[in-house]
Amino acid sequence: MRLHIHQRRGVWQTAFHLACHGALVAHVSASCAPYPISVRIGNVTLPNQSNARGIEMAVGSPKQRFAFLPQWPLNNTMIYGTSGFCELWATPWTEKGCMTFRGGEYDSFASQTRTQASANAYPIDTRPYPAMNFVADTLKVNENVSLAGFPMGIALNSWGEQGYHPQMSVGMGFNSTFLSALQSSGKIAARAWGMFWGRQGANSNTQLDGSMVFGGYDKAKVTGQPFTQTLSSDRSSCATGMLVTITDLILNFPNGTNASLFPSAKSTSISACIVPDYPVLMTMPFNPFFSNFRNYTNASFDGGRSFGLNFFSVRYDDSKDMPYRGDLTIKLQSGLAVRIPNDQLVIPDTYSDPQTGKWIVNATDPTLIINSIQDVNANDPTQLGRQFLSAAYLMVNEERSQFWLWVANPTTMEDLVALDSDGSEADGPCRVPPVSPSDPNPTPSSNGVSPGAIAGITVGVLGVGAVAAAWVFWRRRQKRNVVEAEQGLGQETAAPFAAPFGVTYMKNQERCELGGGDAVEGNGALQPVDMEVQVQEHGRIHSPQVYYELPGTHNHPG
Ligand SMILES: *[C@@H]1O[C@H](CO)[C@@H](O)[C@H](O)[C@H]1NC(C)=O
Ligand SMILES: *[C@@H]1O[C@H](CO)[C@@H](O)[C@H](O)[C@H]1NC(C)=O
Ligand SMILES: *[C@@H]1O[C@H](CO)[C@@H](O)[C@H](O)[C@H]1NC(C)=O
Ligand SMILES: *[C@@H]1O[C@H](CO)[C@@H](O)[C@H](O)[C@H]1NC(C)=O
Ligand SMILES: *[C@@H]1O[C@H](CO)[C@@H](O)[C@H](O)[C@H]1NC(C)=O
Ligand SMILES: *[C@@H]1O[C@H](CO)[C@@H](O)[C@H](O)[C@H]1NC(C)=O
Ligand SMILES: *[C@@H]1O[C@H](CO)[C@@H](O)[C@H](O)[C@H]1NC(C)=O
Ligand SMILES: *[C@@H]1O[C@H](CO)[C@@H](O)[C@H](O)[C@H]1NC(C)=O
Ligand SMILES: *[C@@H]1O[C@H](CO)[C@@H](O)[C@H](O)[C@H]1NC(C)=O
Ligand SMILES: *[C@@H]1O[C@H](CO)[C@@H](O)[C@H](O)[C@H]1NC(C)=O
Numbered sequence: 001m002r003l004h005i006h007q008r009r010g011v012w013q014t015a016f017h018l019a020c021h022g023a024l025v026a027h028v029s030a031s032c033a034p035y036p037i038s039v040r041i042g043n044v045t046l047p048n049q050s051n052a053r054g055i056e057m058a059v060g061s062p063k064q065r066f067a068f069l070p071q072w073p074l075n076n077t078m079i080y081g082t083s084g085f086c087e088l089w090a091t092p093w094t095e096k097g098c099m100t101f102r103g104g105e106y107d108s109f110a111s112q113t114r115t116q117a118s119a120n121a122y123p124i125d126t127r128p129y130p131a132m133n134f135v136a137d138t139l140k141v142n143e144n145v146s147l148a149g150f151p152m153g154i155a156l157n158s159w160g161e162q163g164y165h166p167q168m169s170v171g172m173g174f175n176s177t178f179l180s181a182l183q184s185s186g187k188i189a190a191r192a193w194g195m196f197w198g199r200q201g202a203n204s205n206t207q208l209d210g211s212m213v214f215g216g217y218d219k220a221k222v223t224g225q226p227f228t229q230t231l232s233s234d235r236s237s238c239a240t241g242m243l244v245t246i247t248d249l250i251l252n253f254p255n256g257t258n259a260s261l262f263p264s265a266k267s268t269s270i271s272a273c274i275v276p277d278y279p280v281l282m283t284m285p286f287n288p289f290f291s292n293f294r295n296y297t298n299a300s301f302d303g304g305r306s307f308g309l310n311f312f313s314v315r316y317d318d319s320k321d322m323p324y325r326g327d328l329t330i331k332l333q334s335g336l337a338v339r340i341p342n343d344q345l346v347i348p349d350t351y352s353d354p355q356t357g358k359w360i361v362n363a364t365d366p367t368l369i370i371n372s373i374q375d376v377n378a379n380d381p382t383q384l385g386r387q388f389l390s391a392a393y394l395m396v397n398e399e400r401s402q403f404w405l406w407v408a409n410p411t412t413m414e415d416l417v418a419l420d421s422d423g424s425e426a427d428g429p430c431r432v433p434p435v436s437p438s439d440p441n442p443t444p445s446s447n448g449v450s451p452g453a454i455a456g457i458t459v460g461v462l463g464v465g466a467v468a469a470a471w472v473f474w475r476r477r478q479k480r481n482v483v484e485a486e487q488g489l490g491q492e493t494a495a496p497f498a499a500p501f502g503v504t505y506m507k508n509q510e511r512c513e514l515g516g517g518d519a520v521e522g523n524g525a526l527q528p529v530d531m532e533v534q535v536q537e538h539g540r541i542h543s544p545q546v547y548y549e550l551p552g553t554h555n556h557p558g
Contacts, residue, residue, distance in 0.1 A: 033189035033418035033426035036216030037145050037182070041198055042209035043067075044103065048096055050357045052103040053200070053309075054167055055212050058140040059152070060111030066168045067103030069277035070195075070212070072239040074171035075123050077139070077152045077178050078132060079106045085130075085158040086354065089307075096357035103167035106154060113138045117151035123175050130159040139178075141214070147181050163311030164279060174235070179214070179398070188215030189426065190419035191398035195276055196221045196408055197389040199344055200309075202361075206343040208410055210389070216426075217395040220415035222406035227334040231401045238273035238381050242396070242403050245333035246270040246382075249289060251296055252327040252339065261292040269333065271381040274403075276394065278385030279311040281340060282330070283371045285382060290372040297324045301372075303365035308351025313367040315349060323366050330388070336405050338391045345369060399423025 043051045044067035054067025059079065066079065082105050086098035099105045108114050117134040125132070132153025139150040170178050172193075182188045194217025198210025211218060231241035247269050249261040262268055270285065284290045294301060299322070303315030316323050323346045329339045347369065349362040369387055393408040400423040420426040 031420045031424065031427040032430035033420045034187060034215060034430055036416040036418050037141055037187065037214040038218065038414060038416060039142050039212045040209055041211055046099055046104050050096060050100045052100055052167065054103050055170065059106055060137045061113040063140060064106060064111070065104065068168045068170045070172045071165060071169035071277060072275070073173040073235060074125055074129055074169055075173040075175040075177055076125055076132065076171045078129065078155055078169045078171065079152050080168060081106050081108065081154045085155065087158060088162055091354045093354040094357070097352065097354040100352040100357035101166050108135055108154070111137055115149060122151040122177055125171070128159055131156040145187055147185065150181055151177060163307060165277060182214055189421045190215060190423045192216060192396060192419045192423060194218055194393065194395040195389055196393050197386045199390050199410060200387070201343040202347050209412060213416060216416055216418040218414055219417050220411055220413040221409050222393045223409045224407050226404040226406045227336045228402055228404050229334060231403055240273060240275055242274035243381060244272050244274060246272050246330060247333050248331040250329040250331065252329055254325050259296050261289045263288055272384050273381040274384045274388065274394065276386055276389055278383050279309065280313045280371045280385045281345070281369045281387040282385060283373045283383045286372050286374050290370070299324065306349045306367045308349055310367050310369045312371045313369045314372055315365045315367050318365050324368065336392065336407070338388065338407060340387065340391050344387055344390050397423045
């Protein structure tokens, strides 16, 4: 059944007019989906004047708000209790300090809706995740959507995650209980989601909230054509399945000149895994890429590493470095070129104080939000982290085993697009009930939607909502054909990792060669090391912890 676009538009204009008269007639469609669930990513206010950035959702009754981050290959949603196990770095943490670091603390005794979780209601997450104590409680996803009796695991210890994955986590693995619960209760049709991280510059002009959209994506936050790729089924080297190939990294100097960090023979590429919560823009193999960065920008990066928000990003040394003032363009084999503006690339070091839980912004020795790594294992892809999603918009469509990337349009405007159960853009909302304008109870209570109810559009489409929804879906139709036509464009067969770096893995921790061949003693800001990494935290050296992810570099020797 192929409708032409003007005919479809007719359908929706009709719906629009009927809605205006308060008598929206259900559009019986083969392809329908509930209204997508949009959740803010930004500073979440925690008790006692603390805050943390993340996906804002609330647990329990009364509501306890937390800052979540998505996490792979975790399947459960993992929260931290009143003991957040902030025993990292042998630093004394207060409860308040730990609360900021974890994005909140769940007080299970304070919640009247907490019950026991039945053991068959959730899968067990294996290593590296900690043992968890499961509870079932209400998870309020946004103002319209709640999951009652949702099983969540309270972490029973810290798990070597350090500052890489410190916060409350929504498990987005293959068997994500969160996506399953939304889908099985009819709140989303497709296991699909879109993400824009927002912006995290030094001042309010360069900061912007992002959003996570479940059951669809936000078309207002994309520009140009999408580039589509298949999620890789082998998750051993890339837990998210979002494997891309970086074919160029370009410095865009303020004077308009460009310089590639790639060797002049462009046979090289970098296999990279998109990890949407990873705390830096990217991990960058030192040789030759980061080494070239240093040479082109004439910086020593002797300031060591950040142990704060942008965990393990390199720091300039103010006494000798002029921080880079240009942008960085990341080009993928698919054709996508994403430009990271300087105000997101070079930012002051920011960390939360373990004692007070307050954020400290340190203008001395700013950070370049890149983690320079010595590539120890050609099968470990480099990682593209959350700041990549400040400049690119990501949509994952598990129904089609695909992910899409666009150049992001940084805006707080919203234009939500729903995907149906086949993973294609829905023709319209599902099961729209006829409504009379005199309906005394047209909207749900502010406590959200009761379990089992068809949430989203069924409720949200009433009255004014119907106009908006019809409008959204109608507008979307106009774009659909374009999108379909473009779908083939970005197809990138995930190229086998070429191991192109010619990197020698150096075990000598005392004496290491930098890219230029200088032997460096005792000044290890960029020296490659073995599995163990000594972590210095705000001036102190603590006993090393083994990372489950290798940062691959070493901080000051002390
Ligand atoms: C979020 O909180 C941090 C730390 O307090 C602050 O520096 C930043 O300006 C806040 N961002 C916004 C958008 O309010
Ligand atoms: C927050 O403040 C309240 C009231 O001042 C206090 O009882 C509570 O212990 C504080 N919580 C934390 C985590 O500091
Ligand atoms: C996913 O988790 C459910 C429990 O929530 C479990 O019954 C099921 O076997 C798991 N599926 C896979 C493929 O592990
Ligand atoms: C999540 O579920 C998938 C599918 O069952 C499984 O392969 C993966 O190992 C699970 N994740 C963890 C951390 O156990
Ligand atoms: C632009 O700036 C870069 C970096 O400072 C420099 O290497 C290059 O020569 C400059 N180009 C021009 C045309 O001035
Ligand atoms: C530098 O690269 C940008 C995009 O990365 C491009 O728009 C611009 O034209 C390039 N400038 C020169 C001089 O090649
Ligand atoms: C590079 O930095 C060094 C100090 O680290 C300085 O002496 C030198 O003049 C700089 N070179 C350029 C071309 O800016
Ligand atoms: C700021 O950074 C500098 C350089 O790393 C460090 O010496 C100083 O102690 C830091 N200040 C604070 C308040 O963290
Ligand atoms: C919740 O539903 C109302 C209409 O019922 C709608 O106006 C609002 O945008 C929805 N909120 C979100 C976050 O989707
Ligand atoms: C960086 O610059 C130094 C000194 O000019 C040079 O010896 C070295 O080969 C350069 N490194 C790279 C990777 O280009």
